[in-house]
Amino acid sequence: MPRKGLLIERPLTRINQKQIEQIHQASMDILMDPGLICFNKEAAQIFAANGADVSEITPADHPTWLVKIPEKLVAKALESSPKTVKLGGRNPDNAIIMNGEESRVFFISGSETNIWMDVDFPAYVKKDDPSVEIQAPEWKHRRGTVADLCQSAHVCEHLETLDGYIRTVNIQDKDITEENKDVNKYFASLNNTTKHVMAGLTSLNQLDNVVHMAEIIAGGKEQLRENPIISFITCLVKSPLQFVEDTTDTFIELCKRGLPVVVSSAPQAGSTAPIKEIGIIAQINAEVLAGITLGQLVNPGTPVLYGSVPVRARMDTLNDSYGCVETSQYNIDCVQLARFYKIPNYSTSGVCDTKVPGQQSTVERLFSDILVALAGPQYLHCAYGLLDCNSIFCLPQAVLDDAHFQMIKFFLRNPKIDEEEIAEVLGQIRKVSATPQKLFISYIRKVMRSGQLSAAYPFESESGDNVFKLAYERTQDLLAKPVDHIDEVTTKRIFEEIPGLLPRLNIYK
Amino acid sequence: MSEDIIKMLKENVIQGRKTAEDEGIDEGLTGPGVVELTRQAIETKVPADKIITDGLTAGMQVVGEKYASKEYFIPDMLASAEAVGEAMEILKPYLEAASVATKGTFAIVTVKGDIHDIGKNIVAILLKGAGYEVSDLGTDVPTEKIIEFVKNEKPDYLGLSALLTTTMVAMKQIIEALKAAGLRDSVKILIGGAAVSNDYAGEIGADFYCIDGFDAVKKLDALAA
Numbered sequence: 001m002p003r004k005g006l007l008i009e010r011p012l013t014r015i016n017q018k019q020i021e022q023i024h025q026a027s028m029d030i031l032m033d034p035g036l037i038c039f040n041k042e043a044a045q046i047f048a049a050n051g052a053d054v055s056e057i058t059p060a061d062h063p064t065w066l067v068k069i070p071e072k073l074v075a076k077a078l079e080s081s082p083k084t085v086k087l088g089g090r091n092p093d094n095a096i097i098m099n100g101e102e103s104r105v106f107f108i109s110g111s112e113t114n115i116w117m118d119v120d121f122p123a124y125v126k127k128d129d130p131s132v133e134i135q136a137p138e139w140k141h142r143r144g145t146v147a148d149l150c151q152s153a154h155v156c157e158h159l160e161t162l163d164g165y166i167r168t169v170n171i172q173d174k175d176i177t178e179e180n181k182d183v184n185k186y187f188a189s190l191n192n193t194t195k196h197v198m199a200g201l202t203s204l205n206q207l208d209n210v211v212h213m214a215e216i217i218a219g220g221k222e223q224l225r226e227n228p229i230i231s232f233i234t235c236l237v238k239s240p241l242q243f244v245e246d247t248t249d250t251f252i253e254l255c256k257r258g259l260p261v262v263v264s265s266a267p268q269a270g271s272t273a274p275i276k277e278i279g280i281i282a283q284i285n286a287e288v289l290a291g292i293t294l295g296q297l298v299n300p301g302t303p304v305l306y307g308s309v310p311v312r313a314r315m316d317t318l319n320d321s322y323g324c325v326e327t328s329q330y331n332i333d334c335v336q337l338a339r340f341y342k343i344p345n346y347s348t349s350g351v352c353d354t355k356v357p358g359q360q361s362t363v364e365r366l367f368s369d370i371l372v373a374l375a376g377p378q379y380l381h382c383a384y385g386l387l388d389c390n391s392i393f394c395l396p397q398a399v400l401d402d403a404h405f406q407m408i409k410f411f412l413r414n415p416k417i418d419e420e421e422i423a424e425v426l427g428q429i430r431k432v433s434a435t436p437q438k439l440f441i442s443y444i445r446k447v448m449r450s451g452q453l454s455a456a457y458p459f460e461s462e463s464g465d466n467v468f469k470l471a472y473e474r475t476q477d478l479l480a481k482p483v484d485h486i487d488e489v490t491t492k493r494i495f496e497e498i499p500g501l502l503p504r505l506n507i508y509k
Numbered sequence: 510m511s512e513d514i515i516k517m518l519k520e521n522v523i524q525g526r527k528t529a530e531d532e533g534i535d536e537g538l539t540g541p542g543v544v545e546l547t548r549q550a551i552e553t554k555v556p557a558d559k560i561i562t563d564g565l566t567a568g569m570q571v572v573g574e575k576y577a578s579k580e581y582f583i584p585d586m587l588a589s590a591e592a593v594g595e596a597m598e599i600l601k602p603y604l605e606a607a608s609v610a611t612k613g614t615f616a617i618v619t620v621k622g623d624i625h626d627i628g629k630n631i632v633a634i635l636l637k638g639a640g641y642e643v644s645d646l647g648t649d650v651p652t653e654k655i656i657e658f659v660k661n662e663k664p665d666y667l668g669l670s671a672l673l674t675t676t677m678v679a680m681k682q683i684i685e686a687l688k689a690a691g692l693r694d695s696v697k698i699l700i701g702g703a704a705v706s707n708d709y710a711g712e713i714g715a716d717f718y719c720i721d722g723f724d725a726v727k728k729l730d731a732l733a734a
Binding site: 436437438439441442444445446448449 | 525527531532534582583584585587588591626627630631633634645
């Protein structure tokens, strides 16, 4: 049985059908005028061979083409794009099956951060009363390592609400190079979680090794096709409207192999996209559709996700502002557009602007988590543990996020209202009204023990200021819980056949 | 036979099954509850003090431990306490006949002007469950009625409850009236409710402030010890 996800019966919408069609038309206009600048020769050739208006731009430092994509090519691509996409897991029960027309949300970690944040709890003594001592969290930054990635995957394996794993930390050990990063990144993740693993590819040269490793784990080529335990994120279109050379190469190769892939675009309203909502939405939609069209031209039927990471610019720095309200608006618009095209949506929520866990972090992430989840994207990469936009990963924050998602999931349960239920409660009301104490307490226990009541906040403490300590302790508990690692025989084979793996990742040696 | 009944009585207290109709906590529990088992124990001539000590109190002891370890919650504790309270009502004439004293008599009221009684009712259930003989005088009770009750019934303890800041002043009036009637020293006064505090208890001359029903039981048991 695959994972259930969370079915949103009545998804939250921001734009109506007419507006969706207007945005679609604006995107179609953008694809023809101005079209996209393409730095990838093969992509330009594919578009030209399929009837797009492709012209070489000269003079240019680098071979460059202008690609104008007619609506009929997009329409054909949308027809051949699978409406249902399966992402597998090392444990097949962790498979995720997404249907573009069904608002069933799966909660996913990610994206990738450079900084890993540890926490310590030093004691502080009150100056004017040395008998008073408190502990306060001290957050410490360092560059992420492959050991951190293992820990992150391990904890995520045990987070109840987390359906799939996008690697959370960029591995920057001294012995990690561009040529061995991908195999180590995927192995560290796969070895520590049985859930689906998604990542971006650093080097196309490593694709064969990564895929071969996945085939060994899945049990063979066909088994990997049936149970795709890995998938890929590609940002082949850089905003505004530019097919980049290397990622487009990677994307084309992934499509040729029929591997599940996210076509992601991340424009920033104000700098790399218009500041107005309709502007960024029409542009991101054009960018994603251009990528999907290329993928379907390469290999019709390639499983793709409509990947949207729109964000507004901060006015003080022009950095990304994931915490601002508009970013959630853009994401909900994109959820609706992807549903219009019936393609599963990779959406974004929970990313905050602040650098440390606390009030701002909680407000920003919960605001977008609740609203974007309510819109019903299928693959919601919702920033478990992320801080400072996409810069910092913090395990205690990840377990705090898990508690938030438990609340959101509970809230979205369907109410139980039927004749039997009504008869039961009317009976209770009549019975209790006739008693001198008039208390319904005796009816609580059955409901409480049947899981129908939401759980208390797990990080509550008497003093009210111990949340981070309790969250930290929770991470330690989860790290102490075993995970189902790849077995010894398979691990041995992987280390024999896949070059570049760090020996310290072999837990059997 | 009688040992089996007492064992079942203890188990049903732990399960919070007041009567045979109640479900308890474990799946599929049937058979007599605390009320029926208490009657069976009396019929089979089990002494009332043994029913209390080995059945009811022993069961409540386990409930208390489960509550402390967070396996049980307040609704569980109240279900068990309510069952024990009912059993104590059944046992009352047998205890009197055997000259077995209860842990004490407790009069509880929500004061004049205040009709809120959830807290008061919970405290009453917990006190009964802990073995106190409780007289619930109700809500919005005039001061004169309370004085009359203390004078005639001579309870060991008087519990005053108020939710509102506008009604808590009645507590002071009751204590002043008890003093005027020469009854203040005859009864220990406990106050509780959202509006009041430990400081307020000191200010008006009450003996104790109780934050909740568990606190009340704890303070009374400590007094008796």
